[in-house]
Amino acid sequence: MGDSARAVLEFASGAKRGAVVVTHTNADPDAAASALMLRAALLSLGVREVQLAFPEGPSRLSRKLLRELKLHVEYVSTLSDTLPASVAVVDASNCNQLGPLCSHVRLARNLLVMDHHVPPGDLVRIASHSVVRREPATVVLVYEAVKSLGVKLDPQLLTLALAGLIFDSKRFIHVSPSALRAAAEIVEEGGVYHRALALLEEEADFSERVARLKGAMRCGVLRVGNWLIAISEVGSFEASVARSLISLGADVAIVASERRGECRLSIRLSRALHSGVGLSVGRDIMPMLTERLKGRGGGHDMAGGFNGRCRASEALREALNAVIEALGATRPPRPLR
Secondary structure (H helix, E strand, O other), X not given: OOHHHHHHHXXXXXXXXXXXXXXXXXXXXXXXXXXXXXXXXXXXXXXXXXEEEOOOXXXXXXXXXXXXXXXXXXXXXXXXXXXOOEEEEEOOOOXXXXXXXXXXXXXXXXXXXXXXXXXXXXXXXXXXXXXXXXXXXXXXXXXXXXXXXXXXXXXXXXXXXXXXXXXXXXXXXXXXXXXXXXXXXXXXXXXXXXHHHHHHOOOOOHHHHHHHHHHHHOOEEEEEOOEEEEEEEOOOOHHHHHHHHHHHOOOEEEEEEEEOOEEEEEEEEOHHHHHHHOOXXXXXXXXXXXXXXXXXXXXXXXXXEEEEOOOHHHHHHHHHHHHHHHHOOOOOOEEOO
């Protein structure tokens, strides 16, 4: 029995009366698939009731996947004070990634953490059971447990798992032997690869396309050594705009918005910068940003997000400073002319 299966089995043994499975805010396909698979595993192990909690709800893409695959799941976005003693967190290991559920999760007496981001976050230090290993997606860890425990999943859930793996691995640009084995086994068990791939395709709507163009029009570009940093402020779709700026040639894209006193910020890195200097958004930038702005943030090596009570201009300034420090720049950035 592998470490994932052992952790799930031990967690389930202390959660017979009930448990809640929590994801990071705005659950992406990997988080949503991992939560649903873990819920199926816990129910099969005799846990009486397993609730799903998606802080701020699933992402737009996750909602589409659930709808198209006819996976009608009930979930909550907030938790009452009567939180079950047993809590499982998937696709996150930092409490600040859980948004308003963070304070509740810290009180869990039986806490399981399953995440593919390293280094491990603060929740691992208080967890009863944890599996944190660098993989392209958390789906890999949860599927290993499901398979080892003999849990059978229906084809729709298997296809969702496959979509989660394809999504977080950037269509298998990031791979590992475990991820490739998991993908093959999921297909053998009934997951439909072409269906998962098709469901992940989505065209940006009119408002998102407008945001991308405005982000590019308002963009300022700084040069740090041989790296280009693009900075922009928009009204919405921060992550989409940041991805667009990377595709236009930026090595770092920092995009912020501000609504009703709360700022949201998205950071993306180019593959060349990440592989060239080993910089990680989740490991090197977000901890500095959350400390300085006292908000919530987290992410992967090449992408991350931050929410806090601040001005967008303040978030952009602090994010830029964090990037410059992380790059170890010896000279101040120069505006691109």
